[in-house]
Amino acid sequence: MPEISIVLVEPIYEGNVGFAARAMKNFGFSRLILVSPCPLGDHARACASHAADVLEHAEEMPIEDVFATHDLAVATTGELSKSVCRSIRMPYSTPKELREQIQDAGGRVAILFGRENWGLNNAEVERCDMVCTIPGASEYPILNLSHAVAVICYELADLPPPQYRIATREEMECLYRHLDHMLDRVDHPAHKRKNTLIMMRRILGRTRLTTREVSTIHGLLRRAEWHMEADSSEDGE
Amino acid sequence: MPEISIVLVEPIYEGNVGFAARAMKNFGFSRLILVSPCPLGDHARACASHAADVLEHAEEMPIEDVFATHDLAVATTGELSKSVCRSIRMPYSTPKELREQIQDAGGRVAILFGRENWGLNNAEVERCDMVCTIPGASEYPILNLSHAVAVICYELADLPPPQYRIATREEMECLYRHLDHMLDRVDHPAHKRKNTLIMMRRILGRTRLTTREVSTIHGLLRRAEWHMEADSSEDGE
Numbered sequence: 060m061p062e063i064s065i066v067l068v069e070p071i072y073e074g075n076v077g078f079a080a081r082a083m084k085n086f087g088f089s090r091l092i093l094v095s096p097c098p099l100g101d102h103a104r105a106c107a108s109h110a111a112d113v114l115e116h117a118e119e120m121p122i123e124d125v126f127a128t129h130d131l132a133v134a135t136t137g138e139l140s141k142s143v144c145r146s147i148r149m150p151y152s153t154p155k156e157l158r159e160q161i162q163d164a165g166g167r168v169a170i171l172f173g174r175e176n177w178g179l180n181n182a183e184v185e186r187c188d189m190v191c192t193i194p195g196a197s198e199y200p201i202l203n204l205s206h207a208v209a210v211i212c213y214e215l216a217d218l219p220p221p222q223y224r225i226a227t228r229e230e231m232e233c234l235y236r237h238l239d240h241m242l243d244r245v246d247h248p249a250h251k252r253k254n255t256l257i258m259m260r261r262i263l264g265r266t267r268l269t270t271r272e273v274s275t276i277h278g279l280l281r282r283a284e285w286h287m288e289a290d291s292s293e294d295g296e
Numbered sequence: 297m298p299e300i301s302i303v304l305v306e307p308i309y310e311g312n313v314g315f316a317a318r319a320m321k322n323f324g325f326s327r328l329i330l331v332s333p334c335p336l337g338d339h340a341r342a343c344a345s346h347a348a349d350v351l352e353h354a355e356e357m358p359i360e361d362v363f364a365t366h367d368l369a370v371a372t373t374g375e376l377s378k379s380v381c382r383s384i385r386m387p388y389s390t391p392k393e394l395r396e397q398i399q400d401a402g403g404r405v406a407i408l409f410g411r412e413n414w415g416l417n418n419a420e421v422e423r424c425d426m427v428c429t430i431p432g433a434s435e436y437p438i439l440n441l442s443h444a445v446a447v448i449c450y451e452l453a454d455l456p457p458p459q460y461r462i463a464t465r466e467e468m469e470c471l472y473r474h475l476d477h478m479l480d481r482v483d484h485p486a487h488k489r490k491n492t493l494i495m496m497r498r499i500l501g502r503t504r505l506t507t508r509e510v511s512t513i514h515g516l517l518r519r520a521e522w523h524m525e526a527d528s529s530e531d532g533e
Binding site for chain 1: 315318319321322323324343345346348430431432433435436437438439440442443446447450453454
């Protein structure tokens with residue numbers, strides 16, 4: 060199955076971190092990453108129960124390193140937040156759809172869970188390739204952090220072996236830079252740029268491109284660039 | 297959707313009861329039943345968070361009353377326990393299969409969750425119509441109680457309106473008594489009786505009979521009884 064990391068971003072309650080570790084191990088996951096967590100002590104270990112090893116081997120790292128070391132980053136968001144800023148948080152997948160979408164892809168996948176009180180902020184969600192929302196009751200859709208981890212791990216358990224290797228994070232970021240450059244080249248308005256780039260990231264994030272496909276897209280973009288240069292030269296610019 | 301009650305049997309930790317109430321409300325469930333629970337105080341309410349109403353309206357009742365007031369009872373068991381005593385705990389459904397099996401059935405459904413340390417005992421599982429096991433990692437398959445509730449509620453959320461009314465608990469128990477009587481009548485060996493009756497309960501529990509189907513089976517059993525009596529008379533007994 061793809062290498063899946065569960066990433067808790069600035070968790071506030073150590074009990075939730077412990078329970079999340081336990082839920083991970085219950086469904087066969089072991090790679091826990093913590094971004095600026097609260098102090099973890101006896102209570103976290105008690106809640107982890109027989110998953111104390113997952114907790115002990117948890118890696119702490121800045122969120123930048125999470126993006127740098129994973130080929131695909133999935134933001135989890137609550138029902139409520141999905142309507143807040145559509146371009147960033149839409150479209151979203153349910154956990155069942157997420158399973159379908161990532162199951163053939165070999166590579167390192169990070170599933171990010173936000174703070175107990177605020178979730179993930181916009182800057183964090185923007186950087187992710189996909190958004191996943193656990194469908195909840197409208198009256199009270201906000202799950203406890205560890206229960207959200209449990210539902211996602213339950214749904215992603217026992218994935219079959221991946222069918223192909225997805226492009227690396229570096230290759231994808233290079234493609235996004237190329238697209239950004241292309242938008243410059245075609246005088247795309249600056250005030251629309253950010254949303255357009257996020258949309259590109261959402262579209263391409265869902266496609267799980269291979270390295271070969273990425274390089275074909277680069278090739279097409281370069282070809283377009285040459286033609287624009289050639290045409291500009293002909294115009295005598 | 298069917299009326300679903302979440303039943304916690306002798307929960308030991310009040311935090312788990314509170315978290316279970318929250319997970320229920322997150323997925324649109326509100327009917328919580330507690331069988332001999334631990335004392336519930338501030339910690340339970342804190343864990344319930346905005347689901348304090350589910351906790352406050354929880355009903356306490358003896359387990360006998362749970363069976364008496366629900367048409368279908370589902371035992372949840374951990375991965376490990378399923379192998380312990382096959383006749384009682386097999387066959388089992390996954391949560392996804394449970395959803396398929398109960399989704400058309402109108403009636404009152406109780407989902408039973410056992411103690412944090414022991415789960416449900418054999419006597420309790422025997423009385424249930426179906427067994428549901430959350431598939432977990434072999435290394436550590438035992439979920440925290442509230443996480444098990446969350447996974448089941450996640451899977452059973454938003455069931456469509458039921459297509460037909462299932463036979464009541466009373467009608468089913470009457471059928472099981474009739475089957476027991478029939479086994480007497482055909483000299484079924486006493487030492488096999490208990491397991492055979494449990495198997496009947498497992499088979500018929502999965503079928504979700506309608507009232508009409510129950511009465512047809514009664515009719516067939518009665519017809520067989522008449523013939524056995526007639527044949528006995530002819531034999532001069």
